[in-house]
Amino acid sequence: MSYFPAFFQLEGKRILLVGGGHIAAEKLEKLLDFCKEITIVAAEVSEPVATMAREHCLTLLVRPYRSGEALEYDLVIVATDTVELHRQIFEETRKARVLVNSVDDTRYCDFIFPSYVKRGDLTVAFSTSGASPAFARQIRRWFEQVLPEGVEGFLAQMRKLRSELPKGKERMERFERMAKEYVKENFPSLRN
Numbered sequence: 001m002s003y004f005p006a007f008f009q010l011e012g013k014r015i016l017l018v019g020g021g022h023i024a025a026e027k028l029e030k031l032l033d034f035c036k037e038i039t040i041v042a043a044e045v046s047e048p049v050a051t052m053a054r055e056h057c058l059t060l061l062v063r064p065y066r067s068g069e070a071l072e073y074d075l076v077i078v079a080t081d082t083v084e085l086h087r088q089i090f091e092e093t094r095k096a097r098v099l100v101n102s103v104d105d106t107r108y109c110d111f112i113f114p115s116y117v118k119r120g121d122l123t124v125a126f127s128t129s130g131a132s133p134a135f136a137r138q139i140r141r142w143f144e145q146v147l148p149e150g151v152e153g154f155l156a157q158m159r160k161l162r163s164e165l166p167k168g169k170e171r172m173e174r175f176e177r178m179a180k181e182y183v184k185e186n187f188p189s190l191r192n
């Protein structure tokens with residue numbers, strides 16, 4: 001079954017990253033695009049993870065994961081080199097409202113990381129539901145080339161107008177027209 005694409009508000013959520021190596025650093029970099037309160041627990045910590053933790057004032061616990069501690073969080077990302085730990089954390093959380101991502105192992109995932117492009121308020125995410133992460137990455141890279149410079153500025157302008165103009169048919173038509181014109185001018189291969 002494919003994964004449902006949703007955009008979660010992470011601010012205010014309790015987030016735990018388990019692991020402090022190469023892959024944990026990649027996941028952390030992505031999480032930091034969307035939230036600034038993250039706890040990391042890792043037996044050993046690589047330089048990139050230590051640097052991000054310091055720069056963003058994250059809670060960094062340098063010690064092995066303790067049984068049951070995932071239950072204190074809303075979202076848990078497990079990025080260690082110990083598959084058994086990924087299974088353990090997934091099992092521990094089954095009776096609680098904790099969502100788990102185990103890198104590289106859909107058996108122990110409630111959600112998976114997509115490939116994405118983020119420019120201001122625009123986030124475009126690609127997923128193959130695990131069929132081919134390599135393909136998700138390549139299509140993301142292609143899309144980065146297609147995306148016009150300054151799209152975030154256009155969205156900032158639209159956001160401002162939305163807050164200023166009263167709701168209704170007139171506003172709806174105006175926004176549709178503006179969005180259509182923007183796409184027509186900036187995505188030259190689209191004609192309609």
Ligand SMILES: C[C@@]1(CC(=O)O)C2=NC(=C\c3[nH]c(c(CCC(=O)O)c3CC(=O)O)Cc3[nH]c(c(CC(=O)O)c3CCC(=O)O)/C=C3\N/C(=C\2)[C@@H](CCC(=O)O)[C@]3(C)CC(=O)O)/[C@H]1CCC(=O)O
Pocket residue numbers: 026027030101102103104105106109111112113114115116126127128129130131132133134135136137140
């Ligand atoms: C998108 C991205 C986001 C991110 O990591 O944040 C992501 N993987 C990325 C890259 C990548 N990962 C792997 C390769 C090597 C080539 C290949 O295998 O294709 C490459 C390509 C590369 O690095 O070039 C290895 C790999 N990955 C998974 C497995 C396990 C398996 O398939 O069973 C294995 C085999 C391990 C092994 O062989 O031992 C599993 C998962 N990887 C996912 C996400 C989730 C599904 C996403 C989806 O398809 O929708 C899922 C299910 C779980 C999760 O991790 O959340 C990120 C690209 C970011 C970007 O650049 O934009």
Ligand SMILES: NC(=O)c1ccc[n+]([C@@H]2O[C@H](COP(=O)([O-])OP(=O)(O)OC[C@H]3O[C@@H](n4cnc5c(N)ncnc54)[C@H](O)[C@@H]3O)[C@@H](O)[C@H]2O)c1
Pocket residue numbers: 018019020021022023024041042043044045046063064065079080081082083085103104
């Ligand atoms: N490195 C890659 O390019 C790559 C590519 C594909 C898949 N993977 C997979 O991703 C996983 C992580 O890879 P990595 O390169 O980040 O590994 P890594 O060895 O760099 O990091 C593993 C981290 O897990 C921590 N850890 C291990 N047991 C722990 C425990 N009980 N409690 C807390 N922390 C613990 C370690 O201290 C370390 O910080 C592995 O399963 C690997 O097979 C890695």
